[in-house]
Amino acid sequence: MTDSLRFACTGCGKCCTGHHVPLTLDESRRWAHSGGQVVVLIEAFVVDGPGMPADQREHVLRRSYPVPCGASEMRVSVTFAAFNPGRCRNLDDNDLCTIYETRPLVCRIYPVEINPHIPLRPENKDCPPEAWEQGPELIHGQLPVDPQLAALVQASRQADRDDIAAKVAVCQALGMTTSALKGNGFTAYLPEMTAFAAALAHLADGQQGSWSLHVEDDDLTVKLRALGLQLTSEAPTYYAFIGF
Ligand code: SF4
Ligand code: SF4
Structure with a gap:
Protein backbone atom coordinates (compact mmCIF):
# COMPACT_ATOMS: atom_id res chain seq x y z
CA MET A 1 0.00 0.00 0.00
CA THR A 2 1.35 3.39 -0.96
CA ASP A 3 2.06 5.98 1.72
CA SER A 4 1.17 8.89 -0.51
CA LEU A 5 -1.61 9.42 -3.06
CA ARG A 6 -2.23 12.26 -5.45
CA PHE A 7 -5.71 12.97 -6.65
CA ALA A 8 -7.77 15.25 -8.85
CA CYS A 9 -11.53 14.78 -9.16
CA THR A 10 -12.58 14.21 -12.78
CA GLY A 11 -16.20 15.17 -12.08
CA CYS A 12 -17.48 11.81 -13.29
CA GLY A 13 -20.31 11.86 -10.73
CA LYS A 14 -20.00 8.16 -9.86
CA CYS A 15 -19.69 8.85 -6.12
CA CYS A 16 -23.10 10.56 -6.32
CA THR A 17 -24.82 7.42 -7.64
CA GLY A 18 -25.74 4.37 -5.60
CA HIS A 19 -24.14 5.64 -2.37
CA HIS A 20 -26.02 6.25 0.84
CA VAL A 21 -24.25 9.42 2.06
CA PRO A 22 -23.78 9.56 5.87
CA LEU A 23 -25.28 12.75 7.29
CA THR A 24 -24.79 14.69 10.50
CA LEU A 25 -27.88 15.45 12.56
CA ASP A 26 -28.17 18.94 11.07
CA GLU A 27 -27.68 17.59 7.56
CA SER A 28 -30.35 14.94 8.21
CA ARG A 29 -32.73 17.68 9.26
CA ARG A 30 -32.04 19.62 6.06
CA TRP A 31 -32.31 16.47 3.93
CA ALA A 32 -35.71 15.67 5.45
CA HIS A 33 -37.00 19.22 5.07
CA SER A 34 -35.97 19.35 1.42
CA GLY A 35 -38.00 16.23 0.65
CA GLY A 36 -35.22 13.64 0.73
CA GLN A 37 -35.40 10.17 2.27
CA VAL A 38 -33.05 9.21 5.12
CA VAL A 39 -32.01 5.60 5.66
CA VAL A 40 -31.12 4.60 9.24
CA LEU A 41 -28.39 1.96 9.67
CA ILE A 42 -27.82 0.40 13.10
CA GLU A 43 -25.18 -1.92 14.52
CA ALA A 44 -24.37 -2.79 18.13
CA PHE A 45 -21.69 -4.40 20.27
CA VAL A 46 -21.01 -5.41 23.84
CA VAL A 47 -18.19 -3.46 25.51
CA ASP A 48 -15.08 -5.67 25.42
CA GLY A 49 -17.34 -8.47 24.20
CA PRO A 50 -19.13 -9.70 21.06
CA GLY A 51 -19.13 -7.28 18.14
CA MET A 52 -16.48 -4.94 19.51
CA PRO A 53 -13.31 -4.68 17.42
CA ALA A 54 -10.64 -4.51 20.13
CA ASP A 55 -8.23 -2.56 17.90
CA GLN A 56 -10.84 0.19 17.39
CA ARG A 57 -11.93 0.40 21.02
CA GLU A 58 -11.68 4.17 21.49
CA HIS A 59 -13.14 4.97 18.07
CA VAL A 60 -16.22 2.73 18.43
CA LEU A 61 -16.88 3.70 22.04
CA ARG A 62 -16.89 7.41 21.25
CA ARG A 63 -19.40 7.10 18.42
CA SER A 64 -21.79 4.69 20.20
CA TYR A 65 -24.37 4.94 22.97
CA PRO A 66 -25.43 2.54 25.74
CA VAL A 67 -28.93 1.02 25.56
CA PRO A 68 -30.68 -1.68 27.61
CA CYS A 69 -31.06 -5.02 25.84
CA GLY A 70 -32.85 -7.81 27.72
CA ALA A 71 -31.18 -8.27 31.08
CA SER A 72 -27.99 -6.70 29.79
CA GLU A 73 -26.65 -3.63 28.02
CA MET A 74 -25.06 -3.01 24.64
CA ARG A 75 -23.84 0.02 22.74
CA VAL A 76 -25.41 1.07 19.44
CA SER A 77 -23.87 2.99 16.55
CA VAL A 78 -26.42 4.75 14.38
CA THR A 79 -25.85 6.18 10.92
CA PHE A 80 -28.34 8.51 9.30
CA ALA A 81 -27.64 8.59 5.57
CA ALA A 82 -29.12 10.12 2.45
CA ASN A 90 -29.26 16.63 -6.13
CA LEU A 91 -27.27 15.49 -9.17
CA ASP A 92 -28.33 17.33 -12.31
CA ASP A 93 -28.28 16.10 -15.92
CA ASN A 94 -24.72 17.39 -16.31
CA ASP A 95 -23.53 15.39 -13.28
CA LEU A 96 -23.20 18.57 -11.21
CA CYS A 97 -24.36 18.91 -7.62
CA THR A 98 -27.25 21.39 -7.34
CA ILE A 99 -26.50 22.00 -3.64
CA TYR A 100 -22.73 22.20 -4.10
CA GLU A 101 -22.22 25.09 -1.65
CA THR A 102 -24.17 23.34 1.11
CA ARG A 103 -23.49 19.70 0.24
CA PRO A 104 -22.97 17.28 3.16
CA LEU A 105 -19.59 16.97 4.86
CA VAL A 106 -19.00 13.46 3.54
CA CYS A 107 -19.51 14.70 -0.04
CA ARG A 108 -16.74 17.25 0.58
CA ILE A 109 -14.42 14.63 2.02
CA TYR A 110 -14.80 11.84 -0.57
CA PRO A 111 -12.70 9.86 -1.50
CA VAL A 112 -10.84 10.22 1.83
CA GLU A 113 -11.98 7.80 4.54
CA ILE A 114 -13.71 9.05 7.71
CA ASN A 115 -12.87 6.00 9.81
CA PRO A 116 -9.25 6.35 11.00
CA HIS A 117 -8.95 2.53 10.93
CA ILE A 118 -9.77 2.19 7.23
CA PRO A 119 -6.85 2.98 4.90
CA LEU A 120 -7.65 4.82 1.68
CA ARG A 121 -7.37 2.40 -1.25
CA PRO A 122 -8.17 3.64 -4.76
CA GLU A 123 -9.51 0.18 -5.72
CA ASN A 124 -12.28 0.62 -3.14
CA LYS A 125 -13.37 3.95 -4.58
CA ASP A 126 -15.48 4.89 -7.59
CA CYS A 127 -12.99 7.38 -8.98
CA PRO A 128 -11.52 6.43 -12.39
CA PRO A 129 -7.79 5.54 -12.61
CA GLU A 130 -6.84 8.89 -14.14
CA ALA A 131 -8.11 10.68 -11.00
CA TRP A 132 -5.23 9.08 -9.08
CA GLU A 133 -2.62 9.99 -11.69
CA GLN A 134 -2.92 13.75 -11.47
CA GLY A 135 -3.42 16.61 -9.05
CA PRO A 136 -1.72 17.47 -5.77
CA GLU A 137 -0.86 15.06 -3.00
CA LEU A 138 -4.14 14.08 -1.27
CA ILE A 139 -2.88 12.03 1.65
CA HIS A 140 0.51 11.34 3.15
CA GLY A 141 0.86 8.54 5.69
CA GLN A 142 -2.94 8.19 5.54
CA LEU A 143 -3.41 11.79 6.71
CA PRO A 144 -4.97 14.47 4.49
CA VAL A 145 -2.34 16.93 3.27
CA ASP A 146 -4.73 19.86 2.84
CA PRO A 147 -5.45 21.33 6.30
CA GLN A 148 -8.98 22.26 5.25
CA LEU A 149 -9.70 18.67 4.25
CA ALA A 150 -8.16 17.44 7.51
CA ALA A 151 -10.48 19.81 9.40
CA LEU A 152 -13.52 18.45 7.53
CA VAL A 153 -12.56 14.89 8.46
CA GLN A 154 -12.21 15.92 12.10
CA ALA A 155 -15.55 17.75 11.96
CA SER A 156 -17.24 14.62 10.60
CA ARG A 157 -15.76 12.43 13.33
CA GLN A 158 -16.74 14.96 15.99
CA ALA A 159 -20.31 15.12 14.68
CA ASP A 160 -20.48 11.32 14.94
CA ARG A 161 -19.69 11.63 18.65
CA ASP A 162 -21.82 14.73 19.32
CA ASP A 163 -24.89 13.39 17.51
CA ILE A 164 -25.10 9.81 18.76
CA ALA A 165 -27.34 10.46 21.79
CA ALA A 166 -29.84 12.40 19.67
CA LYS A 167 -29.79 9.75 16.93
CA VAL A 168 -30.59 7.06 19.49
CA ALA A 169 -33.44 9.23 20.84
CA VAL A 170 -34.89 9.49 17.31
CA CYS A 171 -34.60 5.71 16.88
CA GLN A 172 -36.40 5.13 20.15
CA ALA A 173 -39.15 7.64 19.33
CA LEU A 174 -39.82 5.84 16.03
CA GLY A 175 -39.50 2.28 17.38
CA MET A 176 -36.31 1.58 15.44
CA THR A 177 -34.89 -0.47 18.29
CA THR A 178 -33.70 -3.68 16.70
CA SER A 179 -30.01 -3.70 15.82
CA ALA A 180 -27.62 -6.21 14.32
CA LEU A 181 -24.36 -7.25 15.94
CA LYS A 182 -21.41 -5.27 14.61
CA GLY A 183 -19.41 -7.48 12.26
CA ASN A 184 -22.41 -9.77 11.70
CA GLY A 185 -24.51 -7.24 9.80
CA PHE A 186 -26.66 -4.20 10.35
CA THR A 187 -30.32 -3.30 10.35
CA ALA A 188 -31.66 -0.72 7.91
CA TYR A 189 -34.83 1.33 8.32
CA LEU A 190 -36.57 3.72 5.94
CA PRO A 191 -38.63 5.85 8.35
CA GLU A 192 -41.59 7.86 7.17
CA MET A 193 -40.03 11.28 6.78
CA THR A 194 -42.71 13.46 8.37
CA ALA A 195 -42.45 11.38 11.55
CA PHE A 196 -38.65 11.41 11.29
CA ALA A 197 -38.57 15.22 11.02
CA ALA A 198 -40.98 15.51 13.96
CA ALA A 199 -38.81 13.20 16.09
CA LEU A 200 -35.76 15.29 15.21
CA ALA A 201 -37.58 18.47 16.15
CA HIS A 202 -38.71 17.11 19.55
CA LEU A 203 -35.78 15.12 20.86
CA ALA A 204 -36.88 13.33 24.03
CA ASP A 205 -34.25 13.27 26.78
CA GLY A 206 -33.72 10.10 28.74
CA GLN A 207 -36.28 8.03 26.81
CA GLN A 208 -35.16 4.43 27.37
CA GLY A 209 -36.90 1.81 25.31
CA SER A 210 -35.62 -1.76 25.41
CA TRP A 211 -33.58 -2.85 22.40
CA SER A 212 -33.08 -6.23 20.78
CA LEU A 213 -30.53 -7.81 18.46
CA HIS A 214 -31.40 -9.48 15.17
CA VAL A 215 -29.26 -12.62 14.87
CA GLU A 216 -29.70 -15.48 12.40
CA ASP A 217 -26.62 -17.52 13.30
CA ASP A 218 -27.29 -20.39 15.75
CA ASP A 219 -23.88 -20.38 17.47
CA LEU A 220 -23.97 -16.63 17.88
CA THR A 221 -27.50 -16.85 19.28
CA VAL A 222 -26.36 -19.23 22.04
CA LYS A 223 -23.39 -17.01 22.89
CA LEU A 224 -25.43 -13.79 23.05
CA ARG A 225 -28.34 -15.35 24.99
CA ALA A 226 -25.83 -16.46 27.62
CA LEU A 227 -25.01 -12.77 28.13
CA GLY A 228 -28.67 -11.98 28.83
CA LEU A 229 -29.23 -10.07 25.57
CA GLN A 230 -32.70 -9.92 23.98
CA LEU A 231 -32.56 -11.56 20.54
CA THR A 232 -34.87 -11.96 17.57
CA SER A 233 -34.56 -13.89 14.33
CA GLU A 234 -38.09 -13.26 13.08
CA ALA A 235 -38.52 -12.10 9.51
CA PRO A 236 -38.43 -8.32 9.84
CA THR A 237 -41.23 -6.15 8.53
CA TYR A 238 -40.20 -2.66 9.67
CA TYR A 239 -36.51 -3.05 8.85
CA ALA A 240 -34.13 -5.05 6.68
CA PHE A 241 -31.38 -7.22 8.12
CA ILE A 242 -28.26 -6.92 5.97
CA GLY A 243 -26.03 -9.83 7.02
CA PHE A 244 -22.34 -10.09 6.21
S1 SF4 B 1 -25.44 16.00 -2.33
FE1 SF4 B 1 -24.32 16.60 -4.20
S2 SF4 B 1 -22.21 15.89 -3.87
FE2 SF4 B 1 -23.51 14.82 -2.38
S3 SF4 B 1 -24.08 12.86 -3.35
FE3 SF4 B 1 -25.69 14.35 -3.85
S4 SF4 B 1 -25.11 15.26 -5.82
FE4 SF4 B 1 -23.29 14.24 -4.96
S1 SF4 C 1 -16.10 9.37 -8.17
FE1 SF4 C 1 -14.17 10.45 -7.68
S2 SF4 C 1 -13.57 11.42 -9.60
FE2 SF4 C 1 -15.73 10.86 -9.81
S3 SF4 C 1 -16.86 12.74 -9.13
FE3 SF4 C 1 -16.61 11.40 -7.33
S4 SF4 C 1 -14.74 12.18 -6.33
FE4 SF4 C 1 -14.72 12.95 -8.44
Whole structure:
Protein backbone atom coordinates (compact mmCIF):
# COMPACT_ATOMS: atom_id res chain seq x y z
CA MET A 1 0.00 0.00 0.00
CA THR A 2 1.35 3.39 -0.96
CA ASP A 3 2.06 5.98 1.72
CA SER A 4 1.17 8.89 -0.51
CA LEU A 5 -1.61 9.42 -3.06
CA ARG A 6 -2.23 12.26 -5.45
CA PHE A 7 -5.71 12.97 -6.65
CA ALA A 8 -7.77 15.25 -8.85
CA CYS A 9 -11.53 14.78 -9.16
CA THR A 10 -12.58 14.21 -12.78
CA GLY A 11 -16.20 15.17 -12.08
CA CYS A 12 -17.48 11.81 -13.29
CA GLY A 13 -20.31 11.86 -10.73
CA LYS A 14 -20.00 8.16 -9.86
CA CYS A 15 -19.69 8.85 -6.12
CA CYS A 16 -23.10 10.56 -6.32
CA THR A 17 -24.82 7.42 -7.64
CA GLY A 18 -25.74 4.37 -5.60
CA HIS A 19 -24.14 5.64 -2.37
CA HIS A 20 -26.02 6.25 0.84
CA VAL A 21 -24.25 9.42 2.06
CA PRO A 22 -23.78 9.56 5.87
CA LEU A 23 -25.28 12.75 7.29
CA THR A 24 -24.79 14.69 10.50
CA LEU A 25 -27.88 15.45 12.56
CA ASP A 26 -28.17 18.94 11.07
CA GLU A 27 -27.68 17.59 7.56
CA SER A 28 -30.35 14.94 8.21
CA ARG A 29 -32.73 17.68 9.26
CA ARG A 30 -32.04 19.62 6.06
CA TRP A 31 -32.31 16.47 3.93
CA ALA A 32 -35.71 15.67 5.45
CA HIS A 33 -37.00 19.22 5.07
CA SER A 34 -35.97 19.35 1.42
CA GLY A 35 -38.00 16.23 0.65
CA GLY A 36 -35.22 13.64 0.73
CA GLN A 37 -35.40 10.17 2.27
CA VAL A 38 -33.05 9.21 5.12
CA VAL A 39 -32.01 5.60 5.66
CA VAL A 40 -31.12 4.60 9.24
CA LEU A 41 -28.39 1.96 9.67
CA ILE A 42 -27.82 0.40 13.10
CA GLU A 43 -25.18 -1.92 14.52
CA ALA A 44 -24.37 -2.79 18.13
CA PHE A 45 -21.69 -4.40 20.27
CA VAL A 46 -21.01 -5.41 23.84
CA VAL A 47 -18.19 -3.46 25.51
CA ASP A 48 -15.08 -5.67 25.42
CA GLY A 49 -17.34 -8.47 24.20
CA PRO A 50 -19.13 -9.70 21.06
CA GLY A 51 -19.13 -7.28 18.14
CA MET A 52 -16.48 -4.94 19.51
CA PRO A 53 -13.31 -4.68 17.42
CA ALA A 54 -10.64 -4.51 20.13
CA ASP A 55 -8.23 -2.56 17.90
CA GLN A 56 -10.84 0.19 17.39
CA ARG A 57 -11.93 0.40 21.02
CA GLU A 58 -11.68 4.17 21.49
CA HIS A 59 -13.14 4.97 18.07
CA VAL A 60 -16.22 2.73 18.43
CA LEU A 61 -16.88 3.70 22.04
CA ARG A 62 -16.89 7.41 21.25
CA ARG A 63 -19.40 7.10 18.42
CA SER A 64 -21.79 4.69 20.20
CA TYR A 65 -24.37 4.94 22.97
CA PRO A 66 -25.43 2.54 25.74
CA VAL A 67 -28.93 1.02 25.56
CA PRO A 68 -30.68 -1.68 27.61
CA CYS A 69 -31.06 -5.02 25.84
CA GLY A 70 -32.85 -7.81 27.72
CA ALA A 71 -31.18 -8.27 31.08
CA SER A 72 -27.99 -6.70 29.79
CA GLU A 73 -26.65 -3.63 28.02
CA MET A 74 -25.06 -3.01 24.64
CA ARG A 75 -23.84 0.02 22.74
CA VAL A 76 -25.41 1.07 19.44
CA SER A 77 -23.87 2.99 16.55
CA VAL A 78 -26.42 4.75 14.38
CA THR A 79 -25.85 6.18 10.92
CA PHE A 80 -28.34 8.51 9.30
CA ALA A 81 -27.64 8.59 5.57
CA ALA A 82 -29.12 10.12 2.45
CA PHE A 83 -30.96 7.24 0.74
CA ASN A 84 -29.46 7.18 -2.73
CA PRO A 85 -30.19 3.79 -4.34
CA GLY A 86 -29.65 5.43 -7.74
CA ARG A 87 -28.57 8.93 -8.71
CA CYS A 88 -28.60 11.40 -5.84
CA ARG A 89 -31.64 13.64 -6.04
CA ASN A 90 -29.26 16.63 -6.13
CA LEU A 91 -27.27 15.49 -9.17
CA ASP A 92 -28.33 17.33 -12.31
CA ASP A 93 -28.28 16.10 -15.92
CA ASN A 94 -24.72 17.39 -16.31
CA ASP A 95 -23.53 15.39 -13.28
CA LEU A 96 -23.20 18.57 -11.21
CA CYS A 97 -24.36 18.91 -7.62
CA THR A 98 -27.25 21.39 -7.34
CA ILE A 99 -26.50 22.00 -3.64
CA TYR A 100 -22.73 22.20 -4.10
CA GLU A 101 -22.22 25.09 -1.65
CA THR A 102 -24.17 23.34 1.11
CA ARG A 103 -23.49 19.70 0.24
CA PRO A 104 -22.97 17.28 3.16
CA LEU A 105 -19.59 16.97 4.86
CA VAL A 106 -19.00 13.46 3.54
CA CYS A 107 -19.51 14.70 -0.04
CA ARG A 108 -16.74 17.25 0.58
CA ILE A 109 -14.42 14.63 2.02
CA TYR A 110 -14.80 11.84 -0.57
CA PRO A 111 -12.70 9.86 -1.50
CA VAL A 112 -10.84 10.22 1.83
CA GLU A 113 -11.98 7.80 4.54
CA ILE A 114 -13.71 9.05 7.71
CA ASN A 115 -12.87 6.00 9.81
CA PRO A 116 -9.25 6.35 11.00
CA HIS A 117 -8.95 2.53 10.93
CA ILE A 118 -9.77 2.19 7.23
CA PRO A 119 -6.85 2.98 4.90
CA LEU A 120 -7.65 4.82 1.68
CA ARG A 121 -7.37 2.40 -1.25
CA PRO A 122 -8.17 3.64 -4.76
CA GLU A 123 -9.51 0.18 -5.72
CA ASN A 124 -12.28 0.62 -3.14
CA LYS A 125 -13.37 3.95 -4.58
CA ASP A 126 -15.48 4.89 -7.59
CA CYS A 127 -12.99 7.38 -8.98
CA PRO A 128 -11.52 6.43 -12.39
CA PRO A 129 -7.79 5.54 -12.61
CA GLU A 130 -6.84 8.89 -14.14
CA ALA A 131 -8.11 10.68 -11.00
CA TRP A 132 -5.23 9.08 -9.08
CA GLU A 133 -2.62 9.99 -11.69
CA GLN A 134 -2.92 13.75 -11.47
CA GLY A 135 -3.42 16.61 -9.05
CA PRO A 136 -1.72 17.47 -5.77
CA GLU A 137 -0.86 15.06 -3.00
CA LEU A 138 -4.14 14.08 -1.27
CA ILE A 139 -2.88 12.03 1.65
CA HIS A 140 0.51 11.34 3.15
CA GLY A 141 0.86 8.54 5.69
CA GLN A 142 -2.94 8.19 5.54
CA LEU A 143 -3.41 11.79 6.71
CA PRO A 144 -4.97 14.47 4.49
CA VAL A 145 -2.34 16.93 3.27
CA ASP A 146 -4.73 19.86 2.84
CA PRO A 147 -5.45 21.33 6.30
CA GLN A 148 -8.98 22.26 5.25
CA LEU A 149 -9.70 18.67 4.25
CA ALA A 150 -8.16 17.44 7.51
CA ALA A 151 -10.48 19.81 9.40
CA LEU A 152 -13.52 18.45 7.53
CA VAL A 153 -12.56 14.89 8.46
CA GLN A 154 -12.21 15.92 12.10
CA ALA A 155 -15.55 17.75 11.96
CA SER A 156 -17.24 14.62 10.60
CA ARG A 157 -15.76 12.43 13.33
CA GLN A 158 -16.74 14.96 15.99
CA ALA A 159 -20.31 15.12 14.68
CA ASP A 160 -20.48 11.32 14.94
CA ARG A 161 -19.69 11.63 18.65
CA ASP A 162 -21.82 14.73 19.32
CA ASP A 163 -24.89 13.39 17.51
CA ILE A 164 -25.10 9.81 18.76
CA ALA A 165 -27.34 10.46 21.79
CA ALA A 166 -29.84 12.40 19.67
CA LYS A 167 -29.79 9.75 16.93
CA VAL A 168 -30.59 7.06 19.49
CA ALA A 169 -33.44 9.23 20.84
CA VAL A 170 -34.89 9.49 17.31
CA CYS A 171 -34.60 5.71 16.88
CA GLN A 172 -36.40 5.13 20.15
CA ALA A 173 -39.15 7.64 19.33
CA LEU A 174 -39.82 5.84 16.03
CA GLY A 175 -39.50 2.28 17.38
CA MET A 176 -36.31 1.58 15.44
CA THR A 177 -34.89 -0.47 18.29
CA THR A 178 -33.70 -3.68 16.70
CA SER A 179 -30.01 -3.70 15.82
CA ALA A 180 -27.62 -6.21 14.32
CA LEU A 181 -24.36 -7.25 15.94
CA LYS A 182 -21.41 -5.27 14.61
CA GLY A 183 -19.41 -7.48 12.26
CA ASN A 184 -22.41 -9.77 11.70
CA GLY A 185 -24.51 -7.24 9.80
CA PHE A 186 -26.66 -4.20 10.35
CA THR A 187 -30.32 -3.30 10.35
CA ALA A 188 -31.66 -0.72 7.91
CA TYR A 189 -34.83 1.33 8.32
CA LEU A 190 -36.57 3.72 5.94
CA PRO A 191 -38.63 5.85 8.35
CA GLU A 192 -41.59 7.86 7.17
CA MET A 193 -40.03 11.28 6.78
CA THR A 194 -42.71 13.46 8.37
CA ALA A 195 -42.45 11.38 11.55
CA PHE A 196 -38.65 11.41 11.29
CA ALA A 197 -38.57 15.22 11.02
CA ALA A 198 -40.98 15.51 13.96
CA ALA A 199 -38.81 13.20 16.09
CA LEU A 200 -35.76 15.29 15.21
CA ALA A 201 -37.58 18.47 16.15
CA HIS A 202 -38.71 17.11 19.55
CA LEU A 203 -35.78 15.12 20.86
CA ALA A 204 -36.88 13.33 24.03
CA ASP A 205 -34.25 13.27 26.78
CA GLY A 206 -33.72 10.10 28.74
CA GLN A 207 -36.28 8.03 26.81
CA GLN A 208 -35.16 4.43 27.37
CA GLY A 209 -36.90 1.81 25.31
CA SER A 210 -35.62 -1.76 25.41
CA TRP A 211 -33.58 -2.85 22.40
CA SER A 212 -33.08 -6.23 20.78
CA LEU A 213 -30.53 -7.81 18.46
CA HIS A 214 -31.40 -9.48 15.17
CA VAL A 215 -29.26 -12.62 14.87
CA GLU A 216 -29.70 -15.48 12.40
CA ASP A 217 -26.62 -17.52 13.30
CA ASP A 218 -27.29 -20.39 15.75
CA ASP A 219 -23.88 -20.38 17.47
CA LEU A 220 -23.97 -16.63 17.88
CA THR A 221 -27.50 -16.85 19.28
CA VAL A 222 -26.36 -19.23 22.04
CA LYS A 223 -23.39 -17.01 22.89
CA LEU A 224 -25.43 -13.79 23.05
CA ARG A 225 -28.34 -15.35 24.99
CA ALA A 226 -25.83 -16.46 27.62
CA LEU A 227 -25.01 -12.77 28.13
CA GLY A 228 -28.67 -11.98 28.83
CA LEU A 229 -29.23 -10.07 25.57
CA GLN A 230 -32.70 -9.92 23.98
CA LEU A 231 -32.56 -11.56 20.54
CA THR A 232 -34.87 -11.96 17.57
CA SER A 233 -34.56 -13.89 14.33
CA GLU A 234 -38.09 -13.26 13.08
CA ALA A 235 -38.52 -12.10 9.51
CA PRO A 236 -38.43 -8.32 9.84
CA THR A 237 -41.23 -6.15 8.53
CA TYR A 238 -40.20 -2.66 9.67
CA TYR A 239 -36.51 -3.05 8.85
CA ALA A 240 -34.13 -5.05 6.68
CA PHE A 241 -31.38 -7.22 8.12
CA ILE A 242 -28.26 -6.92 5.97
CA GLY A 243 -26.03 -9.83 7.02
CA PHE A 244 -22.34 -10.09 6.21
S1 SF4 B 1 -25.44 16.00 -2.33
FE1 SF4 B 1 -24.32 16.60 -4.20
S2 SF4 B 1 -22.21 15.89 -3.87
FE2 SF4 B 1 -23.51 14.82 -2.38
S3 SF4 B 1 -24.08 12.86 -3.35
FE3 SF4 B 1 -25.69 14.35 -3.85
S4 SF4 B 1 -25.11 15.26 -5.82
FE4 SF4 B 1 -23.29 14.24 -4.96
S1 SF4 C 1 -16.10 9.37 -8.17
FE1 SF4 C 1 -14.17 10.45 -7.68
S2 SF4 C 1 -13.57 11.42 -9.60
FE2 SF4 C 1 -15.73 10.86 -9.81
S3 SF4 C 1 -16.86 12.74 -9.13
FE3 SF4 C 1 -16.61 11.40 -7.33
S4 SF4 C 1 -14.74 12.18 -6.33
FE4 SF4 C 1 -14.72 12.95 -8.44
